[in-house]
Amino acid sequence: MKYDVIVAGAGPAGSAAARECAHLGLSVLCLEEHGTIGYPVQCAGLLSNAAFFECRVLSERSVFNKVTGARVISGAGSELLIDAKKTMGVVVDRGTLDREMAEAAADAGAEFRLRTALYDVRKNVVLTRGVNGHEEIGFDILIAADGPRSTVARLSGLERAQTYLAGIQVDMPGVCDPRYVRIYPDASPEFFGWVIPTGPGRIRVGMCGRSQVKERFSLFARKFGTSMTQFVTGTLPLGVMKRTYKDRTLFVGDAAGFPKPTSGGGIYTGVRSARHAAAVAAHACEQGRYDDTVLAGYERLWQEDFGRELEIGYRLFEMRQKMSVDDTDALVRALNTPSIVRTIEEYGDMDRPGAMIKKLLLNPAILRLVRPLMQAGLHSLF
Numbered sequence: 001m002k003y004d005v006i007v008a009g010a011g012p013a014g015s016a017a018a019r020e021c022a023h024l025g026l027s028v029l030c031l032e033e034h035g036t037i038g039y040p041v042q043c044a045g046l047l048s049n050a051a052f053f054e055c056r057v058l059s060e061r062s063v064f065n066k067v068t069g070a071r072v073i074s075g076a077g078s079e080l081l082i083d084a085k086k087t088m089g090v091v092v093d094r095g096t097l098d099r100e101m102a103e104a105a106a107d108a109g110a111e112f113r114l115r116t117a118l119y120d121v122r123k124n125v126v127l128t129r130g131v132n133g134h135e136e137i138g139f140d141i142l143i144a145a146d147g148p149r150s151t152v153a154r155l156s157g158l159e160r161a162q163t164y165l166a167g168i169q170v171d172m173p174g175v176c177d178p179r180y181v182r183i184y185p186d187a188s189p190e191f192f193g194w195v196i197p198t199g200p201g202r203i204r205v206g207m208c209g210r211s212q213v214k215e216r217f218s219l220f221a222r223k224f225g226t227s228m229t230q231f232v233t234g235t236l237p238l239g240v241m242k243r244t245y246k247d248r249t250l251f252v253g254d255a256a257g258f259p260k261p262t263s264g265g266g267i268y269t270g271v272r273s274a275r276h277a278a279a280v281a282a283h284a285c286e287q288g289r290y291d292d293t294v295l296a297g298y299e300r301l302w303q304e305d306f307g308r309e310l311e312i313g314y315r316l317f318e319m320r321q322k323m324s325v326d327d328t329d330a331l332v333r334a335l336n337t338p339s340i341v342r343t344i345e346e347y348g349d350m351d352r353p354g355a356m357i358k359k360l361l362l363n364p365a366i367l368r369l370v371r372p373l374m375q376a377g378l379h380s381l382f
């Protein structure tokens, strides 16, 4: 048994890769260790319009709610409201979205094998165990879309993402203006907490962080209630692995560490990386060449697409590590002027925040606040 491409993992990145490979005429098998695609959910389900569009699903079946902006609330109580007054993003049910993406890939001709885990790779053969017992399946190109704990990345011996955050989230009854996501920067000193309106009378409360996440989350979530209908834990890899290809293998999505270090969102970059990987896989198969020189084309594609944004994002993430409760409060207050709010509403882009950050840094009041926290070199990226 042999395929042009094997995709490990049927998350958004895996299904996008499988769909694109099939569309490009390759034989493709997608392996998923779970019996149900999209389960367990490990996501807040907040997607920019662009990220949702990138998923290329034909329906809005997965959409719970549409948001127009965000309310940022500092630990000291200062608030900043950003309202673009038009839909800026959607809140989705990841289970439904993931299944729709897999269905689209299957419709395009990709084969899926569920409850089948890849556990080893030997040259151009993957070893799996699952519904069909132990199998050895051949490939020309392997696309590793097996998420933050990627088995393929571990087996490759490549250096992994720079930082891993832990995330906890619950769905609960609660009241929240359905137009706005609420961001609590001080709920977690290393990242932030969130409250997302998922529908009338329902909210999603979560946070990501590096340390004491369970304890901090309990304190944070208690403010909103104690009754919960869904409990989610997950891992967020930040800071892309140093090399995203090796030995016929291309790493995409969380397996490569592609989530955005500013927001933790990984769908946009994950799905776009998957399409770049599929294009390079098709080129390699057409040429019959699977060496690293050909695969390096993948790294060039994603670097050109969103590499700089991820680099800026990681520098900002490092800056965030140095911010105290007073710093975040001062920043929220400094941002809360009509002209800055207008700039954010106009240029804010969840997926590509670089342009907006550049504009904000031109403001002397903002620059004065963040300059002492900035790593040398952030400026050089603009």
Ligand SMILES: Cc1cc2nc3c(=O)[nH]c(=O)nc-3n(C[C@H](O)[C@H](O)[C@H](O)COP(=O)(O)OP(=O)(O)OC[C@H]3O[C@@H](n4cnc5c(N)ncnc54)[C@H](O)[C@@H]3O)c2cc1C
Pocket: 008, 009, 010, 011, 012, 013, 014, 031, 032, 033, 034, 038, 042, 043, 044, 045, 046, 047, 051, 116, 117, 118, 119, 145, 146, 147, 148, 150, 151, 166, 167, 168, 169, 206, 207, 208, 233, 234, 235, 236, 252, 253, 254, 255, 259, 264, 265, 266, 267, 268, 270
């Ligand atoms: C708490 C939290 C909240 C988040 N909120 C958001 C958000 O609001 N918006 C956003 O854009 N992103 C969010 N993210 C990030 C987002 O969930 C990920 O970036 C996204 O799921 C990555 O997609 P992926 O396909 O790369 O990996 P995954 O979605 O993790 O999919 C990997 C798949 O591979 C399968 N798999 C793993 N190992 C194997 C194996 N050995 N063999 C076969 N199959 C395997 C897994 O079962 C899984 O189905 C959040 C993350 C966390 C932790």
